[in-house]
Amino acid sequence: MSVLITAVATLGAIGAGSAAILYLVSQKFKVEEDPRIQEVQDALPAANCGGCGFPGCASFAAACVKAETLDGLNCPVGGQETMDHVAAILGRKASVSAKKVAVVRCSGTCDERPRLNLYDGASNCAVAAALYGGDTGCSFGCLGLGDCVDSCAFDAIHINPETMLPEVVEDKCTACGACVKACPKDIIELRKVxxxxxxxxxxxxxxxxxxxxxxxxxxxxxxxxxxxxxxxxxxxxxxxxxxxxxxxxxxxxxxxxxxxxxxxxxxxxxxxxxxxxxxxxxxxxxxxx
Amino acid sequence: MLKTFRIGGIHPKENKFSAGMAIQTIAIPGEVIIPLSQHIGAPCQPVVKKGDKVKAGTLIGKAVGFVSANIHSSVSGTVVKIDKALDASGYKRDAVFIKVEGDEWEPAVDRSLSLVSECRLTQKEILDKIAAAGIVGMGGATFPTHVKLTPPPGTKAELLIINAVECEPYLTSDHQLMMEKSDEIMVGITIVMKALNVEKAIIGIENNKRDAIEQFRQKAKAYPGITVEALKVQYPQGGEKQLIDALTGRQVPSGALPISVGAVVQNVGSTFAVYEAVQKNKPLVERVVTITGKDVKQPCNILSRVGIPLNNLIAMAGGVPETTGKVISGGPMMGKALASIDIPVTKGTSGVLIVPTLEAKRKAMKDCIRCGKCVDVCPMGLNPTLLMNLTEYEVWDRAEKNGITDCIECGSCSYTCPADRPLLDYIRLGKGKVMGIVRARKN
Amino acid sequence: MENKLIVSPSPHVHSGDTIQKNMYAVLIALIPAFLVALYVFRLDALIITALAVLFCVGFEYLIVRFILKKEPSILDGSAIITGVLLAFNVPTGLPVWILALGSLFAIGVVKLTFGGLGNNIFNPAIAGRIFLLISFPAQMTTWAAPETTAATTDAVSSATVLGALKFAPETMPSLMEMFLGTEPGSLGEMSVAALLLGLIYLLWKRVITWHIPVSILATVALFTGLLYLFNPVPLYHPLIHLFSGGLMLGAIFMATDYVTSPLTKRGMLIYGSAIGFITVAIRLWGAYPEGVSFAILLMNAFTPLINNYTTPKRFGEVVKHG
Structure with a gap:
């Protein structure tokens, strides 16, 4: 019986001691944060896509709270609705921006743009683009190896196996711009919807x-x-x-x-x-x- | 024990089919295409226009910027146009199209075969002549020679190393040039030594070219300060840093130039070009090109003017084989696969390798089994499999820390990988990205 | 020339080395040990090995094909090696269902849940063996006496050398018997000579480098040798430790597994010495008579850490001037 009591008492004491230390430490190192940052962050889509130009939703939220006006700050994923919401939280006015969508500016399907050679390197547009102009006579067009597909966090762009060109799923595209950056040929552009x-x-x-x-x-x-x-x-x-x-x-x-x-x-x-x-x-x- | 470099390295099959084939001269076709970027650095500014008459040796492209080299017409004739043309870079870039008429040379050029061994020019005069002649590193890197021979302020060259390694399998153009032009090359070496103001030069030759080693040892007896060193056959011994390590035991630190250990490395072909430029006033308008491959009918070494389409050279070697799958400008390890054989010979074209379809296709990539063979063979002591992963996941800071910018793109890792992973494809990409980041940080 | 030219980045040649070649070389290197097992245990050895291979390859095929729904690559030989090594690590009398369970654990859990060949953290055969040892300690340590020495067969069980060393020193076989392989033990652990033959083959074919096996064996020899200097009893005899139990099999075939061992030479030396050290520690002071597999498993877990801290020697890093 005494063993039981000792065990319970020891464990209890360790627990209480640890709790006290944790409490003290958390008090000492407490970071004062503007509570509105969390509020703004909750209003954001939490996609962490980086489409706003910030590393993630949290840093975008911090930037919104810190900034004087919301001009130039835009969450492409959430769009106008989200920015209006953020503006409401902060008591500011959101700048109006038209919703955009990615468009692929190449129509060079296999039929329209004959293949002149066979690419056999790593399946990566950037690798191919560094090597040469591509497997057709056009050195500006789509290479079809799907760097844009890999870059998309929303499953909104796919290579059509028949045309070997990427196609944007308009409903899913949030115009975050990841594919625009990923494309070594600068084919993809964000345009007004x-x-x-x-x-x-x-x-x-x-x-x-x-x-x-x-x-x-x-x-x-x-x-x-x-x-x-x-x-x-x-x-x-x-x-x-x-x-x-x-x-x-x-x-x-x-x-x-x-x-x-x-x-x-x-x-x-x-x-x-x-x-x-x-x-x-x-x-x-x-x-x- | 023969000397070699100390870290990594591989020994691919040498396949030097065209070894010992005497250099043949190719006939000049009706039109040549002379690209305006035949070197690392900014493209040349054209100084001719449509309709201009040019002679062989006439300046047609002027170097712009520090790292750039002049370009001369290789033929006499009329400029047809200045337009974009596909070259070995895989992209269309500016080039001068010249319709050939006769074969008239600039009067200053001495085309006789007589050996001119005496050179009374000063250091500066030599460098100016080299710069004017548009000489670049002819091993493939095409770095302007006059820039290389001008050590940055505060550094002093102590040793000239002549790179006669030709470690790429298949290629024999340097080897054959050495056999046929050894006297000229020796004079070229003395000129480069004078330009650098050094007393010592070592010619590094791999041991698979015994005849060249023997011949140069004989010739070197008459030249104090010049020695010949036979090296163990090991790829990539022709890499500057590897060659310096092999010959002197000194390792150039990461990110530094060879001059930091007092050495300047010069390709043997470029040394011959220096001889011709300084002693014969002949700009760099022709070079020796190896045409080779397993199914090529007559593998050979051809002296070709710059601007002649590779197609013509291949025809001279018996035509494009039926089995052709891949045509490579350069050797199999570092050469560039071409999308077309109509592109012209340039200053950096050391050879054309034709690979049969069966050997040309890569095998499908498997998961990395972490065997570490790429780590073993990397001559720069890097971890290729890690660097490939870091590039795939775009972890640039770690890639930089792990030395991705040290990669010399020799391809030993991809060559060795039992899982057929395209290690170098990704590392090359990552290296470019990281170098861009480093440059942006400096500015 | 009708065909389109193939274009790819350099290099344009390949050494021709493949995963299969490496895996089959390991299998070839295991042949001498297998022949000894065949001689010692006769048909039992063949049955156990064949069954283990069948189970491993079969499970891999079924799981990849029907659960992961991918194209199985059983021909790469890695599942065969796992099967053979698992068989080499168990006593001959092991019930078939236990062997099947071990194979399922090795392939299904240890290998494929991590993503298959190249992505597993632990060596499947080692983990399978330990799984069986912990789950079925009685069956896993019932050693059939070699048929070449015992009058009757399977029914007779006897202690392994290490068991004897720890618990009954008077029943020790001679060093020569251990070297040639007539002492009781697991299937593939019998003959040191046969395993060394395999090592020589692997080194000759450049499938592995000397770093891991030599560092393991040297550490074991040094560690026990030191103890033997102070206290010369059989328990500390370095040769007995080198020749007994699964040390040779583990050092040559299991610790050298590409996937679960470090990439760099320095890392390999650290990894090997740590295995040697832990092995001896478990053998001398642990509850189990044998510690090789635990040591390897433990160091498998440390491999990523070792890789992280042992970068290869970079060019120009060490020798700067002359």
């Missing part, structure tokens, strides 16, 4: 001269300036034989799409066109929409 997810963009990044680009890929932008001429809003610029549509200026009129001789301008999520373009009325309607 647009009304009803409607977007128009040049799906090519080839800066070669027109003839060279066309020889390498049927759907390459050849820098012919036709789209630039037809655009009523001066949204299209051409630099280094490559067209670019500014999504701040583009009003989604779709005039540039049919004039492109190589079909390198893509339109997404639009209703099907009427068979006989041009149909001025329909287009004007889209402009106002």
């Amino acid at each position: 647009g009304p009803k997810s409607r977007r128009i963009y040049v799906s090519c990044v080839n800066k070669d001269k027109g003839a060279v680009a066309k020889k390498a890929c049927n759907v390459a932008c050849i820098g012919c300036t036709k789209c630039q001429q037809v655009c009523p809003f001066e949204a299209i610029t051409i630099e280094n034989n490559l067209a670019f549509i500014d999504d701040d200026k583009c009003r989604l009129c779709r005039k540039c799409v049919p004039v492109c001789p190589t079909n390198s301008i893509l339109e997404l999520n639009f209703p099907p066109r009427k068979e006989t373009p041009p149909a001025p009325k329909g287009e004007e309607a889209t402009v106002t929409a």
Whole structure:
């Protein structure tokens, strides 16, 4: 019996002693933290993707609390709703930013862009890009080895095995920008989602001269300036034989799409066109929409 | 016991099929493409334009920046255009296209075969001539020679090492050049010694080139201060740091240049080019290229002007074999696989190796079994399997701490790995990333 | 030339070394020990070894194929080695179901739950053996006397050398018997000579380097030798320790397992000496007569730590000037 009592007493004493030490230490080393940091952090999506430019949600929360205004601070994953919530907690105003989504600016499928050699190195775009221009005649286009897929924390981008090009799952994409950084060819761009997810963009990044680009890929932008001429809003610029549509200026009129001789301008999520373009009325309607 | 370097190393099959094949000269085709970046560093600024007439030896690209080398026309003719052309880098870069007309040389160039052994020029005059001639390291690294021969302030060279190791399997261009131009090379060495103001030079030759060792030992008797050292056959002995270790027992510290141990290493081909530039006023416009491979009909050593498409050289060796799977510019360990055989010969093209399809394909990668063989063979004493993992998971600080920037990209690790892991592919990538981070930190 | 050119980063040649080649070399090196076992235990040795291999390979195939749903790579030989080593570590009379359980534990738990070959922390055969030893101590230490020396078969059991050394010194076999392999013991631990033959083969084929086995054996010899100097009784005799129990088998075949041993030479020496030290400590002062497998298992756990602290000797790090 005495053994039992001794055991219980000893263990109890050790426990009590340890508890006391832990309490004292935790008091001594207590870090005074602004309680709002935790609140803000709770409002964030906890994806820790780094899309905001900070190492994780916690440091983003700390930055939000510390900053004078919320200008330039944006959680791409949570979007406007989350930032409004954060603003409410801090009693500030969130800057308005349009929701964005990743677009892949290459349409060079296996059919459109014939493979000229076989890549046999490590299955990694960055390794291949450091080695050479790629397995097609186009040294700007997608290598199809999936660095973007590996970088995505949201399972929102996949390589289509038929085209060997990545495809973005719009609903899952949070525009965190990880794939943009991961792509060694700078093919992926964050663009405004647009009304009803409607977007128009040049799906090519080839800066070669027109003839060279066309020889390498049927759907390459050849820098012919036709789209630039037809655009009523001066949204299209051409630099280094490559067209670019500014999504701040583009009003989604779709005039540039049919004039492109190589079909390198893509339109997404639009209703099907009427068979006989041009149909001025329909287009004007889209402009106002 | 023959000398060799002390850490790691491998001994791949030598396969020197073209050894002893006399150097043949290739006919000049109707058009040549001369890339404006044939060296490490900034591309040259073209100094000719469309329609200009050039002669062989005419300056067509001027060096810009410190680490850069002039480029000369290798033929006489008319500039057709300056446009992008695919080169061994795998990308399209600026190049001068010249339509060949006759074979007229700049009048200053002495094309006779007579040996000019006397050199009365001063140190500075020699260096200027080397810089003007656009000489680069011809072993493949293509580092401008005049920069290398100008030690940074506060350092002093004590020893010149002539790299005649040619440790890459298959390649024989240096070996054959040594057999046919030994007198010129010896004079070249004395000129480089003068440029560096050193009294001593060692020629390091691997023991699989006994005839060259013998020949140079004979010649060296007439040149005080120059000795010949036979080295055990071991890859990558041609690496600067490894060669210095093998010959002098000194190890260049991590991140330092060979000059920190008083040595300057010079490729034997470049030494011959120095001779021609200084004694014969001939800029670097041609070089010896080995065309070889298991199924190549006539493996050979060809003297080719810069800018001739590799296709022509391969045709001279009996054409592209049916079995071809891979064409490599350089040797099998460090050479670059080419996406096209239409690219031109450049100053750094030491050879073209044609590998049959059966041997060209890599095997599927397996999980690392942690056998440590890559650690054993790494000549820089690194841990390749760790560095590959750190690169895959982008742990740059640990990669830096574990010496990823010391990697010389010799490929011994990937060569050895029983699990067929692409160790060097990843380490090379990580090395680039870490070097970028280090540079950004310095600025 | 119709085919497309293959493009890959350098190097473009490979040594031709493969995982299989290394694994099969280990199997070849185990042949002499197996022949001795066959001679000593006759058919029993063959049955136990064949069954253990069958179980290990079978479990690996079934688990990878149907639970992990991946393509099994049983031909790489690693499961075969685990089977053979497990068989070599058990007495011949072991009931089949116990052997099956040991194989399942070795392959299913120790190897595959960690991700298969290359990712396991512990050597599967060692862990399997210890699992059996702890779970079935009676069956695992019932040694059948060698058929070559005993008049009757299986029924007769006798103590191993180390058991005798610790608990009944008068029944010790001679050193020569131990070297050649006629003393009682586990299947593969019989003949020191046969195991050394295997070591020579592995060194010649460059499958392993000398660092691990030599450091283990040297530590054991030194440690016991020192004790023997002060107190020359058989319990401390270095040769008895070297020649007995699973030391040779462990030092040559189990501690040298690529996956669970350190990468660098310095690490290997630390790892080997620690195994030698722990082995002797357990043998002399522990509850079990034999400690090799515990020592190896323990040091397996320390391997990542050793790897972390023993970076290879970097070029230019040591010799800076001359």
